[in-house]
Amino acid sequence: MTTTTETTSAFNPRVVLQKVGTSLSNMVMPNIPALIAWGIFTAFFIADGFTPVAALGGFKDGSGAEHVGLVTPMIHYLLPLLIANTGGRMVYEARGAVIGVVATMGVIAGSDELVAKLNLTQPPDQQIGQIHMFIGAMIMAPLAAWLMKKLDQLWQEKIPAGFEMLVNLFSAGIFSFIMALIGFYGLAPIVNGLMNLLGSGVEGLIGLGLLPLVSILIEPAKVFFLNNAINHGVLTPLGLTEASQNGKSVLFLLEANPGPGFGILLAYTIFGREAARASAPGAALIQFVGGIHEIYFPYVLMKPVLILAAIGGGMTGVFLNVLFHTGLRAPAAPGSIIAIFGNATTDSYLGIAIAVLGATVVSFVLAAILLRVGKQDDGDIASATAKMEQMKGKKSSVAGALTGGAAAGGAAGAAAAADDSSHSGPIERIVFACDAGMGSSAMGATVLRKKVRSAGFDDVEVTNKAISSLNDEWDVVVTQKELTDRARQRTGSAIHVSVDQFMNSPRYDEVVELVEQRNNPDAASADEVDATVGEGTAAAAGGAASAAGAANTHRAEAAPTGEQPSEAATATAEPSADAEPEILSASSIVLDGSAGSADAAIDEAGSLLVRAGAVENAYVSAMHDREATVSTFMGNGLAIPHGTNEAKESISRSAMSFVRYPQGIDWNGNPVTFVVGIAGVGNEHLSLLQNVAMTFSDPAQVERLEKATTEQEILDIFSEDKD
Structure with missing residues (x-):
């Protein structure tokens, strides 16, 4: 798999705008369901709705009583505060969310105060309505959360023990108070002025019949993934303000029209x-019905002159929508024809249908002419998709489905299509994933962590997890090849690296090279810009150390404050009457195993865990189930059989067993001398597993294990400091 890194030392306006647009989109998109709910309320309960209800829609009833309703409070308070919550949480989790909401409330109140004062000077027929603070929320909430995060970093090391909660709560409360005042007196006038300016600009374009010209900006922006800054930063806030006043807005249709x-x-x-x-036919169905517009971007990039067809279709659609006075109640997300008609007002159905049809016909005619008169690149959709994904900064699952996942291009990409990804940007988070997240993945995380640290990248996270707990937040996902497809379903945008076994794979060094090229591009030569993460020919000597980094991560998360002796150290100590049983004890070590096959070896290692009182017999059966799914052979003569994730209920405490087979046994085609059985309740076993892994990364230590004559020697080897 070949991944291209875009190296630019100079300021890149497109990249900056793309990042801004992505941030705006990330604040708005999670709250689209609330916008849809608001649209449904307006459709049914306002005075002009399907079923007007004064108490819900907020208008005067038959007796003349004025009702507040739900429609106005939702758009004026609820929706901006939801966006503020999301924006603050993106920057500083729950603490940032709370501070962002309070600060945004100051902006909303400040805007209302300015509008009220202005209306005092205006005649009744020129009164202006509320200005909804979507842009204010998208500015204030992340800013307040970021400032709070920086302030916390100033004093977090200086808080006396026992005063943490007091300081954290009062500092957040006081700072929220300050930011609300800043929003009230500082940001509200700025946002009000900006919204009035933008609104006047849109009204001017509509009045002059020039609104279709915005397609000259929007259509190219879509292809280059710059549309989010325009759509969510400008069109959505303005559209919601217009919809709250007029019941609909044509601005929601400028970008969402699937016709072009x-x-x-x-x-x-x-x-x-x-x-x-x-x-193309499959892409057309996905784009029109599914609303995933990015599916057609590679086709435009393959022949850039087709952007003229997109602009022509977009301008036609906008012209017809303005002509027929169409509009949507709320944003259509995704831009599916179903979502568009679902949010359309009853008087807009015909006009929208004509606008979509017109946009489709014009873009089709222009594209047909351009395809016929110009030279085509022999349908190189794969390389165009790779270019599109590189600009986007992550892999496109829908585009990959149509191109067979071969968007990387070139022979290298075809050779490792299973691991293909066009993820771009620095590598910050790497995860080893296995079925249970208990043994194999832990054994995989240490070597890479050690190699990454040795390369000087201390800030790159390397950890392990069960596949069932993955989400699409990882940059690189490493799995055994049998599990790659399962992992890709949960982490579609990540770089996926498949290995035959975790202990002795050359791909660790290749991933480290990718980290070096992505995280330090200035140091890479021109020939190193394309980082190839595929099966290499150099052997990795120490794959066995893979559990150490993951073990440290888990222990850091699980251990309480204060120093504690490691489990590895306590493994050799005599327990007191009330001490916890050892993770690995001498009674669970066998120096001359009797098994002659992998199945028998699993039984032997499992029976030691049962005899130690750590697991029930059902856990041994689960060890066989795990082996039938994915081999637990780690390389360097080691196998670490363990149960499935579902079998954890059969574990009463964490424990390990160790069995040596001097003559060796066949482990599904691989020679194995050592079998380490694992049962883990929490993270107690990971410290010892770390030392086991580090031991097997050193040939000299493996030789000591082969020559050991007593169980105590085995315990001593594993308990030694391997750093």
Whole structure:
């Protein structure tokens, strides 16, 4: 798999704007369900709705009584505060969310105060309505959360023990108070002025009949993933303000219209070549019905002149929507024809249908002409998809599905298609994943962590998890090859690295090279910009150390404050009457195992765990189930059989067993001399597992294990400091 890194030392406006747009999108998108709910309330309960209800819609009833309702408070308070909560949480988790909401409330109140004062000077027929603080929330909440985070870093090391809660609560409360005042007196006037300016600009464009010209900006921005800054930063706030006053807004249709992309894909279906023509019909269905507009971006990038077709279709759609006075009650997300009609007002259905059809026809005709008169790149949709994903900064699962996952391009990409990804940017988080997240993955995390640290990247996180607990937040995911597909379903945007076994894979060094090239691009030569993460030829000598880093991570999370002796150290100590049983005791060590096969060896290692009172017999069966799914052979003559994730209920305490087979046994085609059985309740076993891993990374230590004559020697080897 070949991953291209974009190295730029100079300021890149596109990248900066793209990051801003992504941040805005990340604040708005999680709250789209609330916007949809608000749209449903307006559709049914306002005075012009399907079923007007004064108490819910907020208008005067038959007796003349004025009702507040739900519609206005939701858009004026609830929706901006939800965005503030999300924006603050993105920066500083729950603490940032609370501070962001309080600070945004100051902006909302400040805006209302300014509007009230202005209306005192205006005649009744020129009164202005509330200005909804979506932009204010997207500015104030992340800013307040970021400032609080920086302030906390100033004094977090100086808080006396026992005063942490007092300081944390009062510092957040006082700072929230200050930021609310800043929002009230400082930011509110700025945002009010900005919203009035933008609103006047849009009204001017509509009045002059020039609104279709915005497609000249929006359509290219979509292809280059700059649309989020425009859509969520400007169009959505303005559209919601207009919809709250008029019941609908055409601004929601400027970017969401699927017609331009649909027309281009139809043109490729008829006039395209090879892979592009074959994949275009499926892409058209996904784009039009599924609303995933990015699916057509590679087709435009493959022949950039087609951006003219997208602009022409977009301008046609906007012109027809303005002509027929159409609008949506709330944003259509995703931009599916279903979502669009779901949010459309009843008087807009026909106009929207005509606008979508018109946009499709115009973009189709223009794209057909451009495809026929110009030279096509023989349908190189894969390389165009790779270019699109590089600009986006992450892998596109829908585009990958149509191109067969071969978006990386070149022979290297084809050779390792299973691990292909176009994730770009620095590598900050690496995870080893296995079925249970208990043994194999822990054994995989240490070597890479040690190698990454040795390369000078102390800030790169390397840990281990069960596949079932993964989410799409990791930059690199390492799994045994049998589990890669499962991991990809949960982490579609990550770089996926498949290994045959965790202990002795050359791919560790290759991942470290990728980290070096991504995180320190200035130090890489021009020939190193393309980082290849595939099966190499150099052997990794010490794959066994893979549990150490993960063990340290788990212990740091689980251990209370204060110094504690490690489990590895206590493994050799005689327990007191009330001491916890050892993780590995001499009675669970066998120097001359009797098993002749992998199945028998699992039984032998498992029976030691049962005899130690650590597990029930059902856990041994689960060890066989785990082996049937994915081999626990680690390399360097070591196997670490353990149960499945579902079998943890059969574990009463953490324990390990050690069995040596001097003559060796066949472990599904691999020679094994040592079998270490594992049962883990929490993280207690990981410290000793760390030392086991580090031991097997050193050939000299493995030789000592082979020559040991007593159980105590084994315990002494594992308890030695391997740092």
